[in-house]
Each structure stands twice: as C-alpha cells, then as structure tokens.
Amino acid sequence: MLENLLFPDITETPETIIEKYPKRKDWLVVTRIAPSPTWFLHIWAIYSAMLDKIIAHKNNWIFYLRIEDTDQKREVEWAAHKYVDIMKQFWLVFDEGPVWTDYIDVWNYWPYTQSRRENIYKVFIKDLVKKWLAYPCFLSEQEINETRQIQEASKIPTWIYKEYSPWRFATEEEVKTALDEWKDFVIRLKSKWEISRKIDLNDIIKWKITTWENFLDIVICKSNWIPTYHFAHLIDDFLMWTTHVIRWDEWFASLPLHMELFAMMWWKAPLYAHYWPLVKIDWNGKRKLSKRKDPEADIEYYFKAWYLIDSIIDFLSNIINSGFEDWRKQNPEKSYLDYDFKFEKINTAWALVDIDKLNFVNANIIKNMDDETIYKKLKEYLSKYDIELLNTIQNFDDKYNIKIIRELKTKIKKFDEFRENTYFLYNESEIPSNELMINEKMKITDIETVKKALNLSLEILKSRKNDFESIDEIKNIFVEKILNADMKNWQVLWPVRCALSWEQFSPWALELLYILWIDKSIQRIEKVLKNI
Numbered sequence: 001m002l003e004n005l006l007f008p009d010i011t012e013t014p015e016t017i018i019e020k021y022p023k024r025k026d027w028l029v030v031t032r033i034a035p036s037p038t039w040f041l042h043i044w045a046i047y048s049a050m051l052d053k054i055i056a057h058k059n060n061w062i063f064y065l066r067i068e069d070t071d072q073k074r075e076v077e078w079a080a081h082k083y084v085d086i087m088k089q090f091w092l093v094f095d096e097g098p099v100w101t102d103y104i105d106v107w108n109y110w111p112y113t114q115s116r117r118e119n120i121y122k123v124f125i126k127d128l129v130k131k132w133l134a135y136p137c138f139l140s141e142q143e144i145n146e147t148r149q150i151q152e153a154s155k156i157p158t159w160i161y162k163e164y165s166p167w168r169f170a171t172e173e174e175v176k177t178a179l180d181e182w183k184d185f186v187i188r189l190k191s192k193w194e195i196s197r198k199i200d201l202n203d204i205i206k207w208k209i210t211t212w213e214n215f216l217d218i219v220i221c222k223s224n225w226i227p228t229y230h231f232a233h234l235i236d237d238f239l240m241w242t243t244h245v246i247r248w249d250e251w252f253a254s255l256p257l258h259m260e261l262f263a264m265m266w267w268k269a270p271l272y273a274h275y276w277p278l279v280k281i282d283w284n285g286k287r288k289l290s291k292r293k294d295p296e297a298d299i300e301y302y303f304k305a306w307y308l309i310d311s312i313i314d315f316l317s318n319i320i321n322s323g324f325e326d327w328r329k330q331n332p333e334k335s336y337l338d339y340d341f342k343f344e345k346i347n348t349a350w351a352l353v354d355i356d357k358l359n360f361v362n363a364n365i366i367k368n369m370d371d372e373t374i375y376k377k378l379k380e381y382l383s384k385y386d387i388e389l390l391n392t393i394q395n396f397d398d399k400y401n402i403k404i405i406r407e408l409k410t411k412i413k414k415f416d417e418f419r420e421n422t423y424f425l426y427n428e429s430e431i432p433s434n435e436l437m438i439n440e441k442m443k444i445t446d447i448e449t450v451k452k453a454l455n456l457s458l459e460i461l462k463s464r465k466n467d468f469e470s471i472d473e474i475k476n477i478f479v480e481k482i483l484n485a486d487m488k489n490w491q492v493l494w495p496v497r498c499a500l501s502w503e504q505f506s507p508w509a510l511e512l513l514y515i516l517w518i519d520k521s522i523q524r525i526e527k528v529l530k531n532i
C-alpha cells in the first residue's frame, strides 16, 4: 500500500484524531489570528485581530492564537513571543493559544503551534494518499521548468496539473522504485476540479464572487515533510472548530483551492472575510503598504514614534468603518467594541494608512488626557525608548514636569516631539543671538531695547516673594508694569522669551515664566544680561 510505504510510522487515523478535538458548542463564534513568525508584527495583524475581536465580541466567542511556523527558513526566533506581547498591549487577549514559559498549551485544542502538529497533518495526508486524492511527486526543478516552457509555448496555464503531472498516473511500483533511489519528493493534491468551471465564493466583506475553480495539483506537503500553509491551516481551522476566518486579501486568490480541500475532506468550511489591504499614498499614487519599503508597516514604528495605543486603535477603527469618527466624538470614553461595526460597510476604496489622520487622532487624545496620566505614560514610553531623557526628567521634581506636560499637551501630536520641545527646559540655558532678540516687527530695533526689557522683567520678578499661581496672574502683573514703563507688551515679552528659551519656536514668554518659575527665570535673564 502506497500510504504505508510513505508513512510507515503513522498509525492513527483521521477518526481517532477528530475524536480528540470535540465539537465546540453550536452557538460559539470562534475566530483566530494565525501569524507566521517570520518578521516584525505588521500593523494589519493588529487590524486583523481587531476584526476578530469585533466579530466575536458581538457573539459568544472564543478568540485564539495559532502560530503558523511552517516556513522555518524564514522564521525569526523571538517573533512569536513578541507578537503575543504586543497584542496584549492592545488588549487583544487570547482565550486559547500557546503558553510560552514552559511550552505548554492551554485548553483542549492544543498544540497551537503548527510545528508541533506535524504528526496530525501526516495522518490526514496519509489518508488522502490512501484514497488516491493526493500523490507523491518526484519531479525535479528542471522537469518543472521544462513543463512550464511547454505550457507557455502553447499559451495554456502554467503549473503542475492533469496531464502535465506524470506522477499523478504513476503505479505503486514506479513510486517504490523512486523511493528506493532516494529521490526527493513532495505530496501534491490530486485536484478533481476543472480548468473551465466556475465557483461561487461567499465572503463576509466581498459578498459573492464568481471565479474559476482550482484545478492545480498544489503541494500539500513539502519535501521536508512539513505541510504547506494551505493544508496545515485547513486542518487546524477544522480541528479547532473555527467559525470565522478573517484574513487579508492576499489569501482570497487561494480560496477556490481551500474550498476544494474542504470538499475533498467532506468538511464544512468556515465563513470567510478577506479584508482589503492597507494602502498608502506616495508620489506614485495609491499602493499597498509594503513590509519591505514602508517603515509604517511595522507596529514598532508607531511605538517608537510614541503614538498611544488608544490612538492606534481609534485610527484603525476608523479605517474599518468611516462612521466611527463621528461616533467617537459623541462617545469619547467608550471602548471601540461598543461601536456597531458593520462588515458590509468596511471601507473598500480607502483602507488608507494616513499618518496625518493618525497624528490628528493622537493629538486629540493627548489633549483630552489628564496631566498625571500623560506623565505616567510618558515615563513608561521613555523607559523603553529614551532612557537618557527619562533620567533627565527624573532629576526634576514632578511638579515641574507636570507643568511642562500641561503646557505641551495642547501642542504636540505625539510624544516623540517631547524631546525637541523641552530640551531648553531641562538643560543649562544658552545665550540667544542678537539676530533673534532684535526684532523689527516687535519694535525691538537695538540691543539697548533688549536690555531695558530684560531689566524691567528682572525688576518685576525680583519684587515677587512667591511663585506665580497662574499664567493669568503673570500676564496681569507684566501688562501693568509694562504700561507704567511706557513700553509695548511685545517689546518686553519677546526678549524675555528669547532669554528663557533662546529658540525661534518655543512656548510664549508667559508660559515659560510659569513653567520655569521665578528663580530659574531670574538666573536665565541675568545670564543673558551679563553676556550681551
């Protein structure tokens, strides 16, 4: 028997395996995210997991993680752990999935890592070979190339199928001889479907699409005995009783093949939702976000730029359904899961990763957050991405830091702007250039006016015993004294601003005075007066 020749060690049958994976309750919705740990985590993995969570949230549900590590050549060791960690930060917590510390899986449908399920796949492949629905194929690279050339010359579809697959028709004897010669082989599906027939595919997002049937004898098991994604995911989705497969558009083209495999197994296929690829606009027009070319494809990009998790979630929610934005305005406190997402309304034309929009969402969230929360989050972020700045701010007291946050939170779009906007508040002051201080528009025509303005400010500050309570208080005092000195507000406040921050762009003088408080402000102004 051919199957025993190929799989002498496999003694289980599909029936004995299926028995170990009992049917889940009928009313359960079961979704999964099944990343391949080959690189960084794409932003669309988060998008995809959010869709899983949304669809499952409305129902009674199980959301599980499966690690699809059948492509071992491209595997990156740390990737799977990292994915889990990142998903957690997005509150995308799994009901089932691999447990890493001791490599034990939770729940009944384990293992949740494909490389640990090889023997399960082999049982099903053996069964297909036994039923003559799959066959070993010993074609060499060269033979495959020659076949392709013949097909190209005849202008017919290229690949291994029907009469172009000699091993489809091989006898057991011929296979045995090839095996005895230790030839490399793969196992191919023996497609029964037709090149000229069409199939209706149903998809929750795309609705109904009519397309060509699969007719190719695709590889289901590679020469290293590891099954391909097409086969492995199908077995897993069946045994784990997945009800909804939500995955990106790239897999839609393989759906006819997956449908044939399900039909061949006599299994009911889950429901499918293929979401549109995320796109960006560049000089060349609209194109798919590319993991090779676009740094913003990597979720770490958003972390390093210090976008808040809430902003990324809102931003992606808005890509899912454009009505989300208006709802968010009315419901700033609610979870995105409370929004009534409609799969049929998934934005098809503009699944656009628009960083300006994300900046806007992030700025809005920062603006509305209380100062203490921002401070806490800022320290968390700094501890991961900018230890130096964390050490610096920790040399200052909390009150000072919070005053800075209060001032900046209406001005910055994301936290990585914090460093450039605050270095003059955390470092020794410098002497501003004369070009900066002398400003015709502000009626500061010479350095004497600058000196006069700074001396007046010093007088005001030195006459104070206590620090200022508010910016308004500073304003009232300065406006009164400036008027008495027969000067213009800007004639005084501009040089003060330059002395306190020596930069072209920075907060205004009154705000700087409020943040720095009296002693530091006096020191900085005196330093400038001594040096000009």
Ligand code: GLU
Residues within 6 Å of the ligand: 033, 034, 035, 036, 068, 229, 233, 245, 246, 247, 248, 251
């Ligand atoms: N491992 C596949 C990928 O990372 C998952 C596709 C699926 O969800 O079925 O693209």
